[in-house]
Amino acid sequence: MKTSAEIAAFVSDAAHRAGFDLAGIAPATQFPEHACFPPWIAAGRAGEMHYLEARGEDGRFKREALAQIAPWARSVIVCAMNYHTSPASDAAPDDSSRGWISRYAWSQRDYHDVLMDSLRQMESALHEFAGKPLETRCYVDTGPLLERVFARYAGVGWIGKNTCIINQQLGSWLFLGVILTSLELPPALPAPDRCGSCRRCIDACPTNALVAPYELDARRCISYLTIEKRGEVPEELRAGMGRQVFGCDLCQDVCPWNGQAPVTAAPELQARPKLVAPELEWLATITEDDFRDIFRGSPIKRAKRSGLRRNAIVALGNSNQVHFENCLVALSNDPDPSAASHARWALRRLRTACPGAAAKQPADPPEEP
Ligand code: SF4
Numbered sequence: 142m143k144t145s146a147e148i149a150a151f152v153s154d155a156a157h158r159a160g161f162d163l164a165g166i167a168p169a170t171q172f173p174e175h176a177c178f179p180p181w182i183a184a185g186r187a188g189e190m191h192y193l194e195a196r197g198e199d200g201r202f203k204r205e206a207l208a209q210i211a212p213w214a215r216s217v218i219v220c221a222m223n224y225h226t227s228p229a230s231d232a233a234p235d236d237s238s239r240g241w242i243s244r245y246a247w248s249q250r251d252y253h254d255v256l257m258d259s260l261r262q263m264e265s266a267l268h269e270f271a272g273k274p275l276e277t278r279c280y281v282d283t284g285p286l287l288e289r290v291f292a293r294y295a296g297v298g299w300i301g302k303n304t305c306i307i308n309q310q311l312g313s314w315l316f317l318g319v320i321l322t323s324l325e326l327p328p329a330l331p332a333p334d335r336c337g338s339c340r341r342c343i344d345a346c347p348t349n350a351l352v353a354p355y356e357l358d359a360r361r362c363i364s365y366l367t368i369e370k371r372g373e374v375p376e377e378l379r380a381g382m383g384r385q386v387f388g389c390d391l392c393q394d395v396c397p398w399n400g401q402a403p404v405t406a407a408p409e410l411q412a413r414p415k416l417v418a419p420e421l422e423w424l425a426t427i428t429e430d431d432f433r434d435i436f437r438g439s440p441i442k443r444a445k446r447s448g449l450r451r452n453a454i455v456a457l458g459n460s461n462q463v464h465f466e467n468c469l470v471a472l473s474n475d476p477d478p479s480a481a482s483h484a485r486w487a488l489r490r491l492r493t494a495c496p497g498a499a500a501k502q503p504a505d506p507p508e509e510p
Pocket residue numbers: 303345346347348349350351357361362363364388389390391392393
């Protein structure tokens with residue numbers, strides 16, 4: 142019979158051998174945070190992410206109670222991998238002709254695959270360690286469970302006011318992966334909340350998506366708008382999107398716990414130079430072939446070419462760069478109706494910000510139908 146300390150040491154060692162930076166154990170139970178999920182959905186804050194509303198056999202949301210998807214689970218091992226590659230100032234100068242792709246999408250290989258390989262390695266070690274038959278299941282990001290809640294109770298980090306998991310040493314640039322197991326393992330202590338009176342993330346959010354501390358309205362969040370939202374981006378939110386073309390790091394960039402965040406050594410998570418602050422004009426006009434080739438094995442594919450172009454067009458409108466006017470005039474006639482309508486908005490915005498622009502361009506784009 143292993144002691145709690147031996148089990149905790151095994152989990153930590155196995156996680157490090159598999160390439161994780163942190164790991165902890167939470168009991169497979171329901172926590173107070175789970176109770177916030179149904180009202181969050183009921184308030185419509187999940188927007189069009191209807192997959193979050195999947196229900197179990199008893200009619201409750203699957204994300205509300207782990208027992209609905211894995212009644213046999215007794216423990217949740219939560220693993221975290223640092224994906225921080227460089228400070229924002231080094232990564233991309235503040236150049237409004239370049240877009241911003243969220244850091245988590247820069248990696249050489251899709252993080253889902255990287256983490257799943259590491260989880261599988263840990264899973265095998267766990268089976269060996271247990272020395273008896275047991276059930277396990279691994280998830281990276283796509284399972285119907287609230288990883289952050291279990292991460293908190295596994296001691297990996299606290300849930301910050303920006304709703305991200307924050308670790309006192311590593312900050313919040315963390316990918317999470319979980320292993321559900323039928324083994325009853327000794328749980329860690331939950332990580333204490335260290336946000337204190339800080340509210341930098343709330344103040345920095347350009348679309349007021351953090352409607353209160355720890356409360357995100359996804360419909361206003363740039364991550365949702367640039368990745369999950371199809372079709373038209375609500376006009377009143379476009380200016381706030383700034384130069385974000387895929388995801389948004391602003392509420393993490395300002396977090397003081399990320400000020401000294403260490404840089405990851407994981408080779409597969411190093412940044413692809415092409416994805417760090419890409420040229421907006423290139424993205425707005427990217428061909429189908431280039432999109433497929435360049436974003437192969439990248440989470441950016443989730444936005445699809447149409448969504449990425451739409452986002453880049455919005456960013457062109459926000460750029461204050463008069464030399465993008467001709468590009469936007471051409472895009473106003475784009476065969477993709479979403480690209481065309483966003484380009485007409487972007488052109489109006491650019492011309493308002495740079496009054497000299499329209500004078501140089503006699504041909505106005507066609508009016509929106
Ligand atoms: S990711 Fe961006 S838009 Fe979303 S809450 Fe953070 S700062 Fe606001």
